[in-house]
Amino acid sequence: MQNDHPFLKDDFIKKYIKQDIDGQLYSVEASLESLIPWIDYVTDIQNNKILVFGTGGGGTAVACALKVGNGKVYGIDINSWAVDTTKERSRLYGTSDKLILKCVDDSYPLPFPDEYFDIVIMADVIEHIIEDRVKYVQECFTKLKKDGYFIITGTPNLFYPKDRHTTGLYFIPWLPSKIAYHYSVFRKKWQKGKNLDYAGRKGTTYFHIMKWLKPFSYVVLNVEMKNFTSQYLINHHRINSFKRKLFFKPYLALEFLLQRFLKLPITAFMPYLNHLFIQKK
Known part of the structure; x- marks a missing residue:
């Protein structure tokens, strides 16, 4: 693999990334391109206290640390390799002072007070939980402050057979x-x-998540904010190919109908549950 990465050099790649599976080499850049603009679309990411549940290789956690300003990012994982990789990646990106990492034997219960975080992120993680997913999702939500944001993204939609x-x-x-x-x-x-x-062969559905959060008070911003996804795509100039332009109007109409009449977000019916924003009340 030819390495032209601006921060991650050959010694890091040899130790932590044997193959560039799922874009792990550029996972920080991927999060800066996708997840961070979505967070800023809903709220200002700066100066917040953020929990990344399941750091994995550190892409989401380090990207958040780059943009958190005077805030702090907390990353937690049960895999020591994941925490070590995130720690080294954070050092190379210069965010070690913004990122606090914990490796735990079990992420339930979480080692934080209730209502501690402004933002809690579960990115590409629910599909990897093979025990009782309910308790982990509820535990994460418990650590969120009132009016804080719970973000689920990158989880395969169990509606789809493939x-x-x-x-x-x-x-x-x-x-x-x-x-x-x-x-x-x-x-x-x-x-x-x-x-x-x-x-991670088995994802979940939007309806499972809503059932798991039933004990709590919340609003789904994908439903509450008019044209949530399509407006983001317009504002961020993402309708930039012939295929996207061709399908955008039907997509816009479907989103409107789902929001207006069924009170459902369009992501509930996509192959992946992406950028689901839930605000705690």
Whole structure:
């Protein structure tokens, strides 16, 4: 791999990134391009106290740290490799003073007071939780201040039969764990002995998330803010290809109908649950 990355040099890549799987090398840049503008679309990211639940390789946490101003970003993960990678990535990007990292044996309960954070982010993480997802989502929400923002993004939508996250096979998200694993190995799309569930073969749905948050008071900003997604795309000049221009008007109409009559966000019906913003009340 030819390395022309401005911050991550060969020694980091050899130690932490064996292959550039899912764009891990440029994960900070990806978050700066996608997630950070979305946060700023809803609220000012600067000077906030932010929790990134499940740091992974550190893309989201470091991107937030670059933009948090006088605030602080807290990252937590059960995987020591993930925390070490995030820590080293943060050092190379010059954000070590903005980022506090914790490696824990279990992320329930979280080692923070209730109503401690202004923003809590679960990016590309729910699909990797193989235990009781309800308690982890509720625990994250409990740590959020009143009027704070709970952001879920990058999670495969369980409505869709194709596993886009691990094997590329159809029906893997819907099958029982053992059958999904053995079928994936049989099709030579998964390595024998590796945990397919932990790798994220099964996402969730918007309706599951709403059920899990039922004990709390909140509003879904994707519904409350008129033309939430389409207005963002317009404001940020994302309708910039023939295909996007062709499908944008039907997309706009669908978003309007879902919001107006069903009180549902359009992301609830997309292949991935992206940029779901929930404000605690």
